Amino acid sequence: MAPEESTETTRLLQSFERRFLAARALRSFPWQSLEEKLRDSGSELLLDILQKTVKHPLCTKHPPSVKYTRCFLSELIRKPSGDSVTLSESTAIISHGTTGLVTWNAALYLAEWAIENPVAFTHRTVLELGSGAGLTGLAICKMCRPRAYVFSDCHSRVLEQLRGNVLLNHISLEPDATTPVEHPGHDTHHSEIPRVTVAQLDWDTVTTPQLAAFQPDVVIAADVLYCPETVLSLVGVLQRLSACRKDEQAPAAYVAFTVRNPETCQLFTTEMGRVGISWEALPRHDQKLFPYEEHSETDILKLML
Template sequence: MALEESVEASRLLQSFERRFLAARALRSFPWQSLEEKLRDSSSELLLDILQKTVKHPLCVKHPPSVKYVRCFLSELIRKPSGDSVTLSESSAIVSHGTTGLVTWNAALYLAEWAIENPATFTHRTVLELGSGAGLTGLTICKMCHPRAYVFSDCHSLVLEQLRGNILLNGLLLESDATTPVQHPGHNTHNAESPRVTVTQLDWDIVTAPQLSAFQPDVIIAADVLYCPETVLSLVRVLQTLSACQKDRQAPDAYIAFTIRNPETCWLFTTELGKAGISWEAAPRHNQKLFPYEEHSEMEILKLML
């Protein structure tokens, strides 16, 4: 029986490989057979499909269009999770005075890391600083089953887009509040439906009582180290969050960033040291699911608040 299953898996992989390398229409792929196979198989099958398609040596050397890869990955992710993440974004890198209306590479990188490390977020309250278009948070809400998720940003247009993307993905959005309602206990929450909140959070003026009310178990941020002023504001917020925990266990914190300017990264770690916040590099994840630039050097730091 094991041999028969191995042969079936091999044929399925070959079918995906041939169709992807030929850039065939996605509807021609054996998606139904994949779904049936996934009911009895581990996620290793999905990793094998990635190796035979987007990570195939020919595709690495001669990559297909980003649109084709993105559509393929969206369909592939939909199979094990029963869903996909849909985003409305700006076509301009900078729009209306903000960079938060598009998804940046570190957000994709952190989303991949979260998919591979779901236990970090499962049944926990997550506060995201600088959510932008919402890709990372939506992925965590759908794939990692947090108890509650707080999207935050300071720009009104970013917040408006965030709300739209949350509703676009079928998540229940609670009323906005500068100070969210205290989250319920573990036994009263349905892990399949996280409490989702969008809140305006200006790092330069937010107060300790406002931050304390979030009571996060996990704090994340992606691609927010883009200038010295932002770095200083972020460290101040992290230091305040650390100080207002009182008798609660300190939250886990993960900051993902693209290394564009080493001096900015050095400033961040230096300021963390001054604030008494230690850090370590989070282990790199194995799978690459999103089509970001291969040459980008990215890092995730785990902070001990």
Template sequence: MAPEDHEGATSLLQSFERRFLAARALPSFPWQSLEEKLKDPSGSELLLAILQKTVKHPVCVQHGPSVKYARCFLSKLIKKPSGDSVTLSESTAIVSHGTTGLVTWDAALYLAEWAIENPAAFTDRTVLELGSGAGLTGLAICKACCPRAYIFSDCHAQVLEQLRGNVRLNGFPLELHTPSDSGSPNVTVAKLDWDEVTASQLSAFQADVVIAADVLYCWEVTLSLVRVLKMLANCQRTSAPDVYVAYTVRSQDTGKMFITELDRAGIDWEEVPPHTGKLFPYEEHSAIAILKLVLTGRHAV
């Protein structure tokens, strides 16, 4: 970064910090200057620095402004990298219509934050999401990471209906188009039952990246997920996809049984380092992990 650019970024950071600590009206913040700075390749670093100087500032952690003020500030800030926000229709009940997929869980928010900080993992690639739920993670990736195509998937009829509604609500058509012409990825919503899906069905997606968030809530579902992962390793025409699985550690057994089954299936894994920026509201004390899986070789299904 040139000296004058560094000086400008420092001045901008100070301006955001002072206004936020003083709880000034949001229109008074230098949003236009921020938009100009975000055109620079180091724009994501600037956003993270602004978070550290505002909502993550030590003073604000102890004696912050109102929750409403902080949320309004974050909502406006989140719009800057992608030029838009994510709008969701959700159920108000944790379990509704016999499924937990009508609400957004913490690991989905955490994975969305990680994706926004690491857009290169998804840019110009085809992404398959397993167990999309309300669709928050996928919509954030579609808006901020520029994938070539994105496939939302779930098996519950009510979840699929809500997913289609949320996709349309955020301006994504559910019909094929040329991404380069429209500026948005090809988005589809697919019914995918992990116990019934076939290798040919998975192969047809030709996914470069596969993600899943907060789907490790019981032993049977974990076994079904590992079965799908083994099939994905076997059915790709070229290289196997990159796989990222995020989950909330609700007990010592949550991740342990998943890792045990991965080891048994011969699927290598590594934990992704924590990201630095928190953009979405979820429990601070939640222990959330993201595993990157390496699908290689042939696995018996």
């Protein structure tokens, strides 16, 4: 970096730091200068800004209000992506007989990991199991440039909310997919806009041919290890996914979860071993974009289907 550019970057970082520590109005931040700088500096500058603001030692010790931090991060995320993620959620943990109408910690954690590791999703078809409110998938669609993204769940109210959240973020939906169907073939390898569908998918009844119709390159799931019955159903789906691309490499798979009951997590790894699915825990990532409870133990497993 040239000396002049280094000086400009330092001034920009100082400007963000001083305004954030003083809790100044967001409109006073030098957003235009940041956008101009991002064209040359890339995401490294965003990480530097996070260190000077949200992750500043003073903010770690004396954090600003959650509302102020959330608004700041929403504005910051909008700069490289051209937009922010907007969600409609239920205010109740359990609503209409499901927990899928709210966003849970592991979904936020997986979204942060995806933003830090976009190459895992770029120009690929992603199938999300148990999408819930859709935060993780919307972040991936906006920040990681997948070729196609399939949100899926089995609860009708969750699917209704999912479709609404996708449209709320100005993302076009392919024709409604209440059952797995093969996407029409057209080359979007270089497209910035992924093909997005919302599919009804029951883990206990979906077949290998139906899963194969999605042609997934990557499979993800977040906060779906909450009871033994669900774990067994999930392992069954993963086993079928491992066999759904006979002549090609099996899809990569990532499962994020918060450790609430160690026995349930142990059951998941034991059952995967029983059906021949190996796994490894990913290192904790440094990306911290969303305000959530960090004292909870959240992990991401990479599965070898």
